[in-house]
Amino acid sequence: MGIKEVIETINRMQADGVIERYAIGGAVGATFYLEPVATLDVDVFIEFHTEAGSRLVSLQPIFKYLCDRGCTAEGEHIVIAGWPIQFLPAGSALVQEALAKAIEKDVEGTPARVFTAEHLAAIALETGRAKDKARVLQFIEADAIDLDRLQEILTRHGLAGAWQQFERQFLK
Amino acid sequence: MKVDLTPILESKRTFRRRAAARPLAEKLRMLDALRERTLAIRRSTNPGPAKKDVTHQEYDTGNWKK
Numbered sequence: 001m002g003i004k005e006v007i008e009t010i011n012r013m014q015a016d017g018v019i020e021r022y023a024i025g026g027a028v029g030a031t032f033y034l035e036p037v038a039t040l041d042v043d044v045f046i047e048f049h050t051e052a053g054s055r056l057v058s059l060q061p062i063f064k065y066l067c068d069r070g071c072t073a074e075g076e077h078i079v080i081a082g083w084p085i086q087f088l089p090a091g092s093a094l095v096q097e098a099l100a101k102a103i104e105k106d107v108e109g110t111p112a113r114v115f116t117a118e119h120l121a122a123i124a125l126e127t128g129r130a131k132d133k134a135r136v137l138q139f140i141e142a143d144a145i146d147l148d149r150l151q152e153i154l155t156r157h158g159l160a161g162a163w164q165q166f167e168r169q170f171l172k
Numbered sequence: 173m174k175v176d177l178t179p180i181l182e183s184k185r186t187f188r189r190r191a192a193a194r195p196l197a198e199k200l201r202m203l204d205a206l207r208e209r210t211l212a213i214r215r216s217t218n219p220g221p222a223k224k225d226v227t228h229q230e231y232d233t234g235n236w237k238k
Contacts (some may be wrong), residue, residue, distance in 0.1 A: 002204040032238045035191035038206040108197040
């Protein structure tokens with residue numbers, strides 16, 4: 001049991017047509033670029049297809065698919081291989097772009113789609129909690145992001161002000 | 173007593189760089205272990221809580237203690 005099994009399950013869901021494009025974000029996504037940091041769950045971003053005229057998204061097909069295969073639902077999470085997984089819609093233009101530009105990484109022969117480091121940092125800046133800002137700092141200190149590319153993303157999504165504030169607070 | 177933090181901080185940076193440079197599969201196994209450890213600590217510091225895994229939602233609402 002472990003995250004690799006989670007990734008294999010998500011890949012199977014994709015192959016079975018339960019989900020389309022997906023990408024891992026959050027702390028687990030960051031681990032693909034940085035040192036591992038303790039986290040309790042896995043954030044998986046997916047494209048939701050809403051029914052015509054509806055703005056609501058339903059996780060029911062995903063939960064049903066997984067529960068039929070022995071997984072258990074716990075509130076907003078579903079537990080796969082011991083890990084609570086949160087399936088999240090690409091709700092903002094930034095996350096939609098991150099999902100579209102996610103890259104495939106190889107985990108001992110298992111493909112895993114993950115946000116780019118720059119998109120992970122941009123999303124963390126947009127989310128803006130203390131732990132998210134700490135993650136942005138980690139990316140910078142580890143030299144794990146292309147700062148020019150990050151700036152482009154931030155400008156495109158109206159986050160230049162947030163970046164200036166972050167710079168003043170932590171980098172100057 | 174004065175302590176020069178420079179070598180300590182450099183040592184920490186080196187450790188973090190090495191951890192970040194590990195193979196992906198190994199880093200993901202480290203995440204598995206870190207999560208287990210975090211849950212074990214939470215259970216031991218809060219006697220008698222959840223026997224099942226803890227999700228953020230349960231933790232945030234305090235439901236995991238019930």
